[in-house]
Amino acid sequence: MQIAWNHNSPIPLRQESYGVSAEMITKPAPGAEVADQRPSQLTLSVGRAEEQVGLTLREQRLKRRISIERAAAALKLSSVILDDLEKGTLDRHPHLYRRGYVRNYARFLGLDPAPLLRLIEEDEAPPLRPVLPAQRRAVKLDRFLKIATYAIVTTVIIPPIVWIYIQGGWHLMDRDSGTERGASVLAERAGPRSTVTTGSTRPDPADAGDSQPATVPVTASALPLSSIRPMRDLVDPTAQVGADAEPADETAASAAPDPRSSLVIELVDDSWLEVYDADGQRLEYDLLRAGERRVYIAEAPFRLLLGRANAITLSLDGKAVEYEGQDRGDVSSFELLADGAVQRR
Template sequence: MPAPSSGVGERLRAAREQAGLSVADVAGRLRMQLRVVEALEAENWSRLGAQVFVRGQLRSYLRLLGLPEALSDSVPDATLAQAPELTPRTYTPPMQRMLDKAMGRAVYVVITALIVVPVWVATRTHVGSVDDVTASLGLANDPTVAQPESRPAGPTPVTASLTGLSKRAQPAVPADEAPAVDSTASGELMLRFNGDSWMEVNGRDGRQIEHALVRAGQERRFGIGDVGRVVLGNAGAVDVVRGGDVQDLSGFQRASVARFTVSSDGVLAPISE
């Protein structure tokens, strides 16, 4: 059965009409919603929520119309505290909760491993595959020397081997007793290496005569009629001698590499691109 009316709602409506105010006017002055003003005049307290809100809204309305605020205490439903409704929850055993936590941590560990392990393997493979090729050639400390291409398999050039034999066969002669003889025959091209370098010498028919790394202090001699094309790395450290004269390589040099051809009479010319 609904609770009997206390009459405060009727008094609110009568006082409002007597003051010439509409429901919208009261709502605007009190900054309330229209449904709240209507609920107060209808004594429909259940639409207004908790008792503290009902009492405060009712007192504000009474104060606006000049009615005693004590009328809010005479309303039983307005001062009755309603217990909050409790919603039952499903009971979860402690072991189930622990298992759920363990499963969540396991999933986290698996996802982390799937991300970290491939990155580690890729990095490890990349680091392990680095080889120091230039160190094995002995030219890593000379940035001006270009690295030659790999020498194709084949027999050692005969010219270089004969040069070494001729050097070993010559007896040591004091400098003051040595005869003044031209160091290079007119029909011979000599490469004198003052620093570490590399060389590639091809014949007139295009075959490769020699392609090798050469240490400082060594020499190579070739017949002028046999040489067709010469490429020298670190050309500034190599003297090209023909007929006892050192040839000027500035016209054949680009960066530290010199490329030139040798004619049948020993004249050097740039390689046409």
């Protein structure tokens, strides 16, 4: 007896004998549905996706009968890059350029690059590593270093500076005192040759009844140490000879004119001032304040250097002195002759 059997029909089996149901036998294999789907609908890994993309590009190139060299020349790329694209070995090239290679090659072959690009999955970003907070011990160490630095600076540097300042101040005071004493002795021995009178135009309640300026010895600013001459040079030889000779006639002495001139300087504002007499002796070399008044009795011509011309008023033998530039706050240097004329230097 022959039995006709159709190869396409499932073989009926008994569930009891084999322990499986008919549904399990007739159900298609898992790969059957995958085979019917399109490549764009597959869920592939990165490596398989690149291989699928390369296979698609290669089939399209062969279909259009284009060689690798021709495509490389048209895209201005190396044939090695296109060969790697078709083989699916894109990992040899930087990730930044892979999508551009696929997009340009697909457009050259007449394909839509969007489905091919979707097959290539982006590389996952590296996981973030937690950053541990800095240890508190380091913070305490930094604070300790700062405190130690401040302590060292305060202890080692500041006390010597204060000590040097104090010592230097005492030396300056001693030097000023010695200068004033030397200037006083010089003024007493020099006689009537040169006299400096200082005063102030500011009213003083204690001296309201006295309108005459006080005559004081030459100050240290007027006669610094560098300008003090030896005592033997400042003493007039004629005075020494006259000490041994008989005194001159009183009538002739009173009739002889005084060759010295009186220069009065008043300051309306702070200014630097330098004054020299006819012999080159420096009478003043200092910064004078507003309201101060100085009188110099010496032989003309006087050489003057004014730091601010408009801050100083001059008078010679009771006559006001006018000169060019006295209304400007500039430096002015000139010679003041005995007749009150001004000669520029």
